[in-house]
Amino acid sequence: MKFFIAFWLIFGTVCLGFTQQKITYTEHIQPIIAKNCMICHRPGGIGPFSLISYEDVAKRSEFIAKVTQIKYMPPFPADKSFQHYANQRGLDSTQIELIQQWVKQGSMEGKKKKNASLSSPNTPLSLSSRTPDLTLKMANAFTIPNTGIEEFRYFHIPTHLTKDVMVEAIEFVPGNRKVVHHSRVMVDTSGRMSGLEGMEASDHRLVEFQKIPMADQFLYGWVPGNDRIQFPTGVAKKIPARANLVLNIHYSPSPKIQTDQSTVNLYFAKAPVKREIQSMIFYEEDITNPPFYIQANAQPKFYMSKGPIQEDISAISVLPHMHWLGKSFKAFAITPDGDLVPLIKIDNWDFNWQMTYQFSTLLPIPKGSVIIAEAEYDNTEANPLNPFKPTRDISYGWSSTSEMMEMVLYYVKYQPGDETLKQ
Numbered sequence: 001m002k003f004f005i006a007f008w009l010i011f012g013t014v015c016l017g018f019t020q021q022k023i024t025y026t027e028h029i030q031p032i033i034a035k036n037c038m039i040c041h042r043p044g045g046i047g048p049f050s051l052i053s054y055e056d057v058a059k060r061s062e063f064i065a066k067v068t069q070i071k072y073m074p075p076f077p078a079d080k081s082f083q084h085y086a087n088q089r090g091l092d093s094t095q096i097e098l099i100q101q102w103v104k105q106g107s108m109e110g111k112k113k114k115n116a117s118l119s120s121p122n123t124p125l126s127l128s129s130r131t132p133d134l135t136l137k138m139a140n141a142f143t144i145p146n147t148g149i150e151e152f153r154y155f156h157i158p159t160h161l162t163k164d165v166m167v168e169a170i171e172f173v174p175g176n177r178k179v180v181h182h183s184r185v186m187v188d189t190s191g192r193m194s195g196l197e198g199m200e201a202s203d204h205r206l207v208e209f210q211k212i213p214m215a216d217q218f219l220y221g222w223v224p225g226n227d228r229i230q231f232p233t234g235v236a237k238k239i240p241a242r243a244n245l246v247l248n249i250h251y252s253p254s255p256k257i258q259t260d261q262s263t264v265n266l267y268f269a270k271a272p273v274k275r276e277i278q279s280m281i282f283y284e285e286d287i288t289n290p291p292f293y294i295q296a297n298a299q300p301k302f303y304m305s306k307g308p309i310q311e312d313i314s315a316i317s318v319l320p321h322m323h324w325l326g327k328s329f330k331a332f333a334i335t336p337d338g339d340l341v342p343l344i345k346i347d348n349w350d351f352n353w354q355m356t357y358q359f360s361t362l363l364p365i366p367k368g369s370v371i372i373a374e375a376e377y378d379n380t381e382a383n384p385l386n387p388f389k390p391t392r393d394i395s396y397g398w399s400s401t402s403e404m405m406e407m408v409l410y411y412v413k414y415q416p417g418d419e420t421l422k423q
Contacts (some may be wrong), residue, residue: 024110132265152201171228187216225353307370312414
């Protein structure tokens with residue numbers, strides 16, 4: 001009882017202090033916005049509007065106060081007590097109250113600071129002022145028909161690179177955000193993928209192309225809520241000379257004819273690259289309790305595993321993926337000594353906010369470890385996001401109304417000191 005009395009006395013004192021001091025955008029609010037909001041709400045970002053300037057924020061101040069008070073924004077589905085991330089977001093009670101009082105006091109700007117940086121150490125906004133080293137645009141605009149049916153298409157983009165390049169940041173920019181649902185970017189060095197251009201996923205000819213191994217099965221993935229990725233200094237993704245990009249794009253159903261011509265921006269590493277980033281991909285084929293089949297009115301849990309891994313690695317990030325029936329997702333590694341290395345824990349899956357979670361430091365996983373993922377699904381009518389009512393049996397498929405269970409780890413070979421190498 002004494003604890004709760006002390007807590008409310010302290011909290012009340014903090015709130016009283018806010019009401020007595022002059023809260024300004026420049027001094028109090030801008031640092032909060034820079035760290036937690038600008039990663040999405042910037043020109044070209046995934047947010048529906050920019051929050052770069054005072055004017056941007058002030059005209060939406062009441063809306064910002066409301067969505068932060070109810071903790072709808074900023075979104076960050078992962079459990080921050082399970083693992084810490086370089087790109088994690090979230091406001092504490094003091095920050096939320098600062099915004100409330102700022103709005104109540106009239107959303108004042110305050111005195112502008114000279115040479116003030118808009119970005120925070122945990123955001124890649126520094127790239128906003130940097131021109132991409134290579135911009136690769138779909139050769140032709142693709143027309144999405146007005147059939148109201150999801151489209152899954154492949155596209156081929158030559159890079160025209162004359163030498164190998166190391167990429168420290170990758171950005172996928174949808175040409176039409178209304179219809180581009182997600183995109184996977186792959187790297188091909190066979191020179192045999194030009195026939196893919198615009199090919200539908202159901203085309204029988206696709207089987208022949210799928211027999212050709214990719215140089216990189218997962219260069220990058222853009223999903224709802226995700227954004228560009230920037231790797232720590234000294235590590236990068238490699239794109240070989242004369243390579244081509246292959247895009248696998250999912251277009252949402254459209255009631256009218258629309259077009260899309262999406263772009264991939266690549267930022268070359270400026271510092272010497274010591275290690276090349278690899279992708280470890282978990283597919284439905286890695287599920288250990290198949291079949292991956294979700295019966296109507298059921299709430300099953302499925303498990304995936306890889307390992308024992310054959311070398312010491314350091315994980316950079318984790319990207320889990322499910323659809324509308326997803327309920328929770330958890331992934332971790334078990335070391336040969338029986339220790340647990342936490343990767344990701346999402347108790348309330350949000351289909352609209354899927355992210356590449358970058359660990360605060362490189363995360364060592366020793367040789368001989370087994371990496372495990374587990375996912376729960378809710379195929380009952382109690383799930384408000386269930387696309388079917390009455391419910392029906394659901395199996396694997398790329399369509400949003402089907403289901404998936406996948407995960408991607410970016411990693412490099414371990415080096416001593418990775419435990420403290422911040423991202």
